[in-house]
Amino acid sequence: MRQAAVRAKSSTLSVQSKQSIAVESTGSSPSKRRVFGTGGIFEKKGSRFLYISYRDMNGKLRQESTKSESLMVAENLLRDRLGKVEQGLPVAEIKKLKYEDIRKTLILDYRTRGVKMLEEDKDGNPYVWGFEHLDPFFKSHPVRTITTDLLYQFIERRQNDGAKNATINRNLSLLRRMMSLARREGKLGQAPYFPMLKEDNIRKGFLTPSQFIKLREAMPEHLRPLVTFLYFTGCRIGAALACSIALPPGMAFQWCRSGHRGSCVNSINGRRLPHC
Secondary structure (H helix, E strand, C coil): HHHHHHHHHHCCCHHHHHHHCEEEEEEEEECCCCCCCCEEECCCCCCEEEEEEECCCCCCCCEECCCCHHHHHHHHHHHHHHHHHHHCHCCCCHHHHHHHHHHHHHHHHHHHHHEEECCECCCCCEEEHHHHHHHHCCCCCHHCCHHHHHHHHHHHHHHCCCCHHHHHHHHHHHHHHHHHHHHHHHCCCCCCCCCCCCCCCCCCCCCCCCHHHHHHCCCCCHHHHHHHHHHHCCCCHHHHCCCCCCCCCCCEECCEEEHHCCCCHHHHHHEECCCC
């Protein structure tokens, strides 16, 4: 009997507390009002959940279900929405933002900046390496539901597929870039923590100069200059093929590899190579 009485008393206090905080209630007048511009919490007829109301950055009234009967949950959600409005973030658009949307943003950014990673698949659609792993897992996901827990699930899926840590990290980096662009454009309030994996992919088995000479002599003659350039510079084949150098026989040249955002790597003591 005593426990039943305590539960009844607790229920009564909960109802009274709910009525004291509600600022709007369908079919009844509010008992307490907030300061204008601070939003409100109210009950909606036919729903057991509490609702919040607030005005977005354009002054339009928004109403949203908290999917909860807890006043604390409602207060926290309202505080979050008001914070986003104060930052100038489009709350309604953030709710609708999906993985496909930030994927398009990445493609547009790469196309505008001429990033060579942007290619076309066999159907002529824009493609970046890593899409084939991200798309099946995150397809149709609202971006706000892409949490660190979900990223751990993605990592586990890729590990079960036999992917190496370095490959998984490249996938995560691509997704992180998408979310960073969305944040920069004001489409997203914040991004989750990305749990990057430890990489242990140190390259082994380099050829000695004598071994390289034997290999080069066994290759078709038209490939020898390119392979020699790659061997001495460590340049990626894509960057090497983009080079255009014409020198007289016997002349040496100094090679400077461009780095990120126009900075120059090896610009102090560029590598001096014999003409091949």
